[in-house]
Every structure is written in C-alpha cells, then in structure tokens.
Amino acid sequence: MEELQMDSMAAAIGVSVPVLRFLLCFVATIPLSFLSRFVPYGFSKNLYSAAVGVILSYLSFGLSSNLHFLVPMSLGYVSMLLYRPRCGILTFFLGFGYLIGCHVYYMSGDAWKEGGIDATGALMVLTLKVISCAFNYNDGLLKEEGLREAQKKNRLIKLPSLIEYIGYCLCCGTHFAGPVYEMKDYLDWAEGKGLWSTEAKGRSASPYGATLRAILQAGFCMALYLYLVPYFPLSRFNDPIYQEWGFWKRLGYQYMSGFTARWKYYFIWSISEATVIISGLGFSGWTESTPPKPRWDRAKNVDIIGVEFAKSAVVLPLVWNIQVSTWLRHCEFLPFDDFLA
Secondary structure (H helix, E strand, C coil): CHHHHHHHHHHHHCCCHHHHHHHHHHHHHHHHHHHHHHCCCCHHHHHHHHHHHHHHHHHHHHHHHHHHHHHHHHHHHHHHHHCHHHHHHHHHHHHHHHHHHHHHHHCCCHHHHCCCCCCHHHHHHHHHHHHHHHHHHHHCCCCHHHCCHHHHHHCCCCCCCHHHHHHHHHHHHCCCCCCCCCHHHHHHHHHCCHHHCHHHHCCCCCCHHHHHHHHHHHHHHHHHHHHHCCCCCHHHHHCHHHHHCCHHHHHHHHHHHHHHHHHHHHHHHHHHHHHHHHHCCCCCEECCCCCCCEECHHHCCECHHHHHCCCCCCCHHHHECHHHHHHHHHCCCCCHHHHHC
C-alpha cells in the first residue's frame, strides 16, 4: 500500500520513487532542525544532529552510498588523530582523490537521468566539511601571528570528539546540499557559546521570519521550474529538431533552458537555507541598523537576484554557491610549503 502511494505521488510530480524519497527527506530537514532548538546544549545536541543526519541519509541514499560517506569522514578523523602536523594536507588529497574516483566510477549525473539518486553531490559537501575541519585542527598548532583572520577565527585547539565530528558532518541532513560551515561555528552552536551564548544574545534572534521567507522562496522557485521545464527541457538538445534550428533560435533556447534549470538549484538551496536558519546555526550576528536585525549569512547559498542580473562573470562566485566560494577563499593558500619542507 505504501509503495503504491509513493508510486502515485512520484507520478503526479513527474519524478521517480527514489527522487521523491530524497525530496521528502530533504524537506523533512526543516521540521527536524526546528526540533533541534529544544534539545539541550552539549552531548544531547551533538547526538541529535548526528542521529538525524544518519537516519535521513540512510532513507535518502541507502546503505551503499552511506558507506561511501564514511570513507572521507574516517580519513579526516584518522588523519587528525594520528598526524596532526600534516592532517590538513593529507585530508585534502585523500578526500578529493576519493571524491574524484567516485565521480568517475559512478559517472555522476547518469543516475539522475535514469531516475535514480546520485549521492556524489552530498559526498562533495561532506568532503569540503571534512577538509575544512582538518585544516582548522592543523591551524591550532600554529602561532596566531602568522595566521590569516579566517584561520584565527576557525582554528581548533583540541580534537573534536567523535560524536561532535559526526554531528558536524551530518547535522540534520545539511550534507545533502550544504551549506558548508566551519566546525568552530558548529561547536559554538551545539554548546551555546560565542554568538549563541546567553551573554552574547542580549536579545533573542527570531528565525521564524527568515525561515518563512526561505520556504516561500523555495515554493516559488519550484513552481516556476515546473512551469518552464516542459517548454525548455535539456533533453531537447539531443532531438533532431534542435539541429534544424537556426543560430538565433538555438541561442535563445540555450539561454532559456539554462535559465529554467537554475530554478531547480534555487529551490534546493532555499530549502537548505530554511533548514539552517530554523535550527539557529545560520545566525551570524546583528546588523548595524537601528534597530539591529539578525543576520543569517551562514545559511545563504545563493543570491537569486545577484545571479540573474550579474553584470559580469566575476560577480558569480560571490552570489552562486556562496558558502563553497567562501570555503575556496579560506583554503586558497594551502600550506604546501610546510608539506614540502
């Protein structure tokens, strides 16, 4: 009976059952992240984050894909545990090596075309998190005088516990589509320190307005995508009729098909934004306006207006996949000199 319901629901929105199951788990990250607000700080919050992440990951991708997730997570933690002075570099090469191997082996994208689920997207997010954590732990050995501001802010003095590490990697399903965030921020959130401490609050940062805005944005993005995709499917590029079109008609179709496809990503990132905001983890401080307003920059992965009206390609890394762009800036100067010394 349950399978029949899933089949009918999947057919109604034009997706396969595995994709529908993924979407249901992905949307479920919002109420589950809301519940994390009521979990006590410390071990309980870390355990809740890890447990929810594991369960959602299993329901979405199955056992085999989750075994792939364990590889970079294990490589990163073992590197930090056994060889701290080079753990960042080791995790960087081992993590990306495994990720590239998975992309090549599974030919990422083919599974989606065949109606299945490709977990390499989540593996990418997970790999970035693991590498970031290892570099931050590596930076904990260095003197502050030689560090950049981002390194000073995110450096880890002591090794996170295993439950903290798993909670960070899988926090309420944020490895599905991001955003990427730092271990230091996660630990402060889980323990009620820093921006999330009672002393630092002074006033309560309500997440509900920003969460509602992100959910409404997600609904609009999905509605527009579902409206446009029958007219501008990417599959038409393989149709013989496309080869018969003139230059300008092809160019116009290329633009509209790309424009249509982007709204699918806007939907995914809007849901992940709502998830991180409602948990409180997305809080990044207060504006300097009067009265001050809470900022949720840590949750934001895309600026839709910024992308669609970008004046040049130079602007795009600042408004598209924002947290990955931030990750790249923070890891731009890797300690290769130390590695080769």
